[in-house]
Amino acid sequence: MRALIARELRLALRQGTDSAAALLFFVIVGTLFAFGIGPDPRVLAVIAPGVVWTAALLAALLPLERLFGADAEDGTLDLLLLCGLAAWEIALAKAVAHWLSTGFLLLLLAPVLAAMLALPGAAELRLLAGLVPGTMIFSLLGTLTAALTLGARRAGVLMPLVTLPLMIPALIFGTAAVTAPHPGAAFAFLGAILCAALPLAPLGAGAALRAAAE
Amino acid sequence: MFRGERLVLRGVSFSLDGGGALLLTGANGAGKSTLLRAVAGLTPLAAGALFWDGAALRPELVAWLGHQDAVKTALSVAENVPRKALAAVGLEALADLPARFLSAGQRRRLAIARVVASGRPLWLLDEPATGLDAASVARLAGLCADHLAGGGMIIASTHTALDLPGAQVLAL
Numbered sequence: 001m002r003a004l005i006a007r008e009l010r011l012a013l014r015q016g017t018d019s020a021a022a023l024l025f026f027v028i029v030g031t032l033f034a035f036g037i038g039p040d041p042r043v044l045a046v047i048a049p050g051v052v053w054t055a056a057l058l059a060a061l062l063p064l065e066r067l068f069g070a071d072a073e074d075g076t077l078d079l080l081l082l083c084g085l086a087a088w089e090i091a092l093a094k095a096v097a098h099w100l101s102t103g104f105l106l107l108l109l110a111p112v113l114a115a116m117l118a119l120p121g122a123a124e125l126r127l128l129a130g131l132v133p134g135t136m137i138f139s140l141l142g143t144l145t146a147a148l149t150l151g152a153r154r155a156g157v158l159m160p161l162v163t164l165p166l167m168i169p170a171l172i173f174g175t176a177a178v179t180a181p182h183p184g185a186a187f188a189f190l191g192a193i194l195c196a197a198l199p200l201a202p203l204g205a206g207a208a209l210r211a212a213a214e
Numbered sequence: 215m216f217r218g219e220r221l222v223l224r225g226v227s228f229s230l231d232g233g234g235a236l237l238l239t240g241a242n243g244a245g246k247s248t249l250l251r252a253v254a255g256l257t258p259l260a261a262g263a264l265f266w267d268g269a270a271l272r273p274e275l276v277a278w279l280g281h282q283d284a285v286k287t288a289l290s291v292a293e294n295v296p297r298k299a300l301a302a303v304g305l306e307a308l309a310d311l312p313a314r315f316l317s318a319g320q321r322r323r324l325a326i327a328r329v330v331a332s333g334r335p336l337w338l339l340d341e342p343a344t345g346l347d348a349a350s351v352a353r354l355a356g357l358c359a360d361h362l363a364g365g366g367m368i369i370a371s372t373h374t375a376l377d378l379p380g381a382q383v384l385a386l
Contacts, residue, residue: 014288075282078256079328084274213256 001085001093008097018063019101026059026106030113041118048117049127049178055113056106056131057167060138063102064163065156067094067146072212081213087206095143095202103135123178130177130187133194137170140194140201147208169193221260222248228384230367235358235378238371240386246371247281249386250338253369254278266336277332279339283325287314295324299331302357303350319345330357337361339370351376 012019033051037043071077080090110131114124145163149155170193177186222245230236238246251257253264255273264271285294292300292309300306303323308316316324322345329337337358343351355377358368362378370376 010293011286011288073282074286075280075284076286078251078254078278078280079284081256082254082273082276082278214258 001089004080004083004085004090004093005097005100008094009100012097012101018066019105022059022062022102023105023109025062026055026109027113029055029058030117034117044117045119045123048114048119049123049175051117052110052113052119052127053131053134053171053174056110056135057138057164057171059106060098060102060135060142061160061163063098064142064146065159067098067143068150068209068212069146069155072150077209077213081209087209088202089206091143091147091205091209092202094205095139098143099136099139103139106135107131119178126178126183130174130190133190134170134174137190137194137197138167140197141166141170144197144201144205144208147205147212150208150212223252223386226262226384226386228382230369230382232365232367233362235362235368235370235381237376237378237381237383238369238386239383244386246386247340250340250369250371253336254338271336275334275336277329277334277337279325279329279337279342281340281344283321284328285313285316285321285324287312289313291316291324295328296331299327300324302330303327303353319347319350322346323350326354326357330361335366337366337368337370339368339372341371343372343376 030051033047034044037047068077071080081087083090085093107128110128111124114127119127142163145159145166149159149162152158170190173186173189173193177183177190180186226249228236238249240246248257252259253271254276255271266272266275289312290309291305291311291313294313297306297309300309303326305320305323305327308320313321313324322342326342329339342354346354358370358376358378362368368378368381370378
């Protein structure tokens, strides 16, 4: 499984456009809000948590269509299913690779975007602390829906429509973790969503992969 | 055996001993690929079962060569398939070349090298000779003969002649 993750990362590195596009998208969406709303730092600080979370969510969606799509097209998916790993292990490896090549990089850029939007330092720490489980949830649920929509016509349109509603709870509690006076509960909910997604998303994605290979 | 809603195959039965080969023949759409996918466990059987030494056939025993070559064009040839397997298909000189520069026939040979490198006992080859030149087809036949001589088994679908001496033929 480690070999599969390493291979996925090597592919992501060689075809760096997917990760780079997600990161650029993240920064550009965040910057557009600042342009659209104006330079008042008080207003920007209020919207900053929501903007950073939403931009991160949308950016994480970008590489998902190719997550299994490329493998299904060139026949690699059949080989993966026969490589001796269970289907859920393949899905988990894909989710880990997606997080390392997208979510983790978004985490590194998030402080920059938060600072651009004049978010105060203490809130920025809470934003990052929430985004750590948040980006993992994006990767896990995204892997699930990428597998579910594999082989569907217009999968690129269908996939966000299925994914985004699933992500709403993480978005709500993620921004609450920054803005609420007592953020403990919000962090607990984020942790709970992650704990639920960690076993369920790979299992569901694995079953969907098997069905798609039929 | 169903593909989608359509009944593709019914009443198929065969057995193979170590060193045995089975050639699947039949017109396009006769169900050769479907049967291979079912043997690999990729497509479920509607009824019936597959056995390996009396136990269920496990995917770890199977080396798969499908219609598509599963070559990652962003990686080099040697990153797609272990370097030591490339000599078997005559690609060792291209090991460090990015795989996107390979021709269709060379990609097919790379996929064949992956099957050879897998070391698994049962080769499932779906139209293995597609896109290969005469010399490569002969080399493929040699690789298959070596595999069979070592006690391995091969099930291959083919409508071009692949020279496998002593192979059973299953016409679908």
